[in-house]
Amino acid sequence: MEFSLFLYLALLLLCSWLIIVESYQKDDQLMHKDEYGVKDVKTDYKKGGDFASGSINLGGLELCQISQFTEVWRTDYGGPEDFGVTFFEASSLPDGFSILGSYAQANNKPLFGGWVLAAKDNQNESSNGTLKMPVDYTLVWSSESMNVTNDSNGYIWLPSPPDGYSAVGLVVTNSTNKPPLEKVRCVRSDLLESGEQDEWIWGEGTGQIIVYGLRPTTRGTNALGVQVGTFVVQVAGADTPLPLFCLKNVNFTLAYMPNATQIEALVQAHSPRIYFHPDEDYLPSSVDWLFSKGALLYQKGNESNPISIQPNGLNLPQGGTDDGAYWLDLPIDEGAKDEVKKGDLQSATTYLHIKPMLGATFTDISIWIFYPFNGPATAKVQLINIHFKKLGEHIGDWEHVTLRISNFNGELWRVYFSEHDKGTWVNAAELEFEGTKFVAYSSLHGHAAYPKPGLVLQGDTELGIGLRNDAAKSNILMDTDSNYEIVSAEYLGTIVEPPWLNFSRKWGPKISNNIAKEFGFIHKLFPGVNLTKVFPDGLFGEDGPTGPKWKNNWSGDEVI
Ligand SMILES: *[C@@H]1O[C@H](CO)[C@@H](O)[C@H](O)[C@H]1NC(C)=O
Ligand SMILES: *[C@@H]1O[C@H](CO)[C@@H](O)[C@H](O)[C@H]1NC(C)=O
Ligand SMILES: *[C@@H]1O[C@H](CO)[C@@H](O)[C@H](O)[C@H]1NC(C)=O
Ligand SMILES: *[C@@H]1O[C@H](CO)[C@@H](O)[C@H](O)[C@H]1NC(C)=O
Ligand SMILES: *[C@@H]1O[C@H](CO)[C@@H](O)[C@H](O)[C@H]1NC(C)=O
């Protein structure tokens, strides 16, 4: 035994040059600057009323979303994947609108779908208007001392606002001259919300500048902050990025949210085609299918008397908290249990939650899918795959993807893919399309959602140890526009939520896994490695998850 272990280790060393840590690669989505704007994402929503009418009036402050840009300054060095950054100025503004700041985007992404808001004061109160020109500018950074271009240098300016106003963006120029004062507007303080840094756009930790997106600090269904689409910078010597603000939907106007007809049209236009892995053993089902197949409701202290569940979860306890007083479990009979675990694609339904986001200037459509069973995990230990017997299993698996749609123009901005305890946003222009449908992949057994096929390793990519998430195309798929149910849209006031949604306890019992047994092999190979740190928490004892409504992300922003 010891000898064979030694042999194996020697073999590992020999082929260590071969060991390639496969991870989620964005490379084939990269576009050269000349290809910007070539993608045409299909939209077929029904306009009308205030939704997608082109502008949003927050009361004295009218906003529109601009996606046409003039390039001001670029460099091909630094930033994500060392592709550099381009700074733009919004162009073709409608009459009376002004910019609130410049737009910045990393060059490893196509520009199509990029946007920034422009604003107009429609109050006619010149003494105390909602917008005012800055009184001056301060130069916060220039590229002069950085060797990142052979063309003109770039300059970033912070507008100095008049009293009672603040800037919500920075202005970029390609000359040393201060921008004209009428270039940009500052916003009256009562219409501002605090902002924080968003995704990384350019610069390095050790460089002179880091550029981030800017988003409202508080985000969620009821949060008032409006994302402007501007950016924020952190310059050398400063601990934190410059203070900048977002806009505020003060009176929480919901008039620009889609109505029921428009939601149907949006779902038809934008819902994904979901591919399951060719080896998938555990498909989704409807919740009613699970109930009709003998799923049981257990009560703590009364475990010997589980009861069957009525259609739509009519007899499930309502409300309360996730206190462990009740839980669901599969049927007791082994045959029935195995059947339920497999799921039932034919009955599978997507459950939609429609909600305002970013101060109700965007609509999130969260598309939830239910899987009766989450299969065991597979670990990858460098070149070796270890198929666990039990580890990673749990009963009752809720997964989702979320569409974020602009209430200005009805277009899909980006899509969130939930991947275990977090997820990723992918801009519409970077999605894979089949006809008019974008494609999502459900990973083998774990059912995490991915925008592309392939292997994603969850763990320590340098050591090459982690859990496998395998996604691939197959003939098992689900077109989510054909069988869906809107289960919640609080703002409409007309949707009656099904009782199963108001069940606050777990959809499966707690499983404690025998770590020592299944991990023995890996422990022997890597005695110095803390495997608890490398592998995700959930692996070591899976709680059956709570339903969609009882997750933070139900009313909060998605977790990245
Ligand atoms: C939604 O708005 C559109 C456009 O104004 C209108 O045609 C449609 O009847 C409305 N639908 C509902 C359910 O109110
Ligand atoms: C918010 O509503 C109040 C009361 O209706 C109104 O007086 C105020 O002007 C509104 N503010 C904005 C910014 O629309
Ligand atoms: C400099 O910026 C202006 C917009 O402010 C733009 O029209 C011009 O093309 C830029 N010059 C260069 C060399 O990029
Ligand atoms: C503001 O004034 C313009 C021109 O005088 C007028 O067309 C517009 O309706 C006024 N807007 C408001 C909100 O009073
Ligand atoms: C301007 O209007 C805002 C919002 O109505 C108010 O809070 C502020 O006091 C006003 N300022 C002046 C100088 O009138």
Ligand SMILES: *[C@@H]1O[C@H](CO)[C@@H](O)[C@H](O)[C@H]1NC(C)=O
């Ligand atoms: C900038 O880079 C060029 C070569 O790309 C080099 O010749 C020059 O010395 C560099 N300048 C500075 C200030 O580093």
Ligand SMILES: *[C@@H]1O[C@H](CO)[C@@H](O)[C@H](O)[C@H]1NC(C)=O
């Ligand atoms: C400037 O031009 C030289 C010669 O073409 C090139 O080697 C260098 O990489 C360029 N530097 C930058 C920062 O683009």
Ligand SMILES: *[C@@H]1O[C@H](CO)[C@@H](O)[C@H](O)[C@H]1NC(C)=O
């Ligand atoms: C246990 O469950 C059974 C079946 O639902 C029910 O009739 C009984 O009252 C429960 N007992 C207790 C102590 O809750």
Ligand SMILES: *[C@@H]1O[C@H](CO)[C@@H](O)[C@H](O)[C@H]1NC(C)=O
């Ligand atoms: C959920 O259940 C609680 C407790 O019975 C109840 O107060 C609440 O109204 C229910 N919510 C919905 C949306 O049905």
Ligand SMILES: *[C@@H]1O[C@H](CO)[C@@H](O)[C@H](O)[C@H]1NC(C)=O
């Ligand atoms: C291993 O990592 C876990 C989680 O980070 C930590 O709680 C535990 O103390 C670590 N164990 C050792 C032996 O370092």
Ligand SMILES: *[C@@H]1O[C@H](CO)[C@@H](O)[C@H](O)[C@H]1NC(C)=O
């Ligand atoms: C959603 O929120 C819950 C916490 O309420 C968290 O456990 C879960 O990982 C989150 N899921 C995603 C995909 O963000």
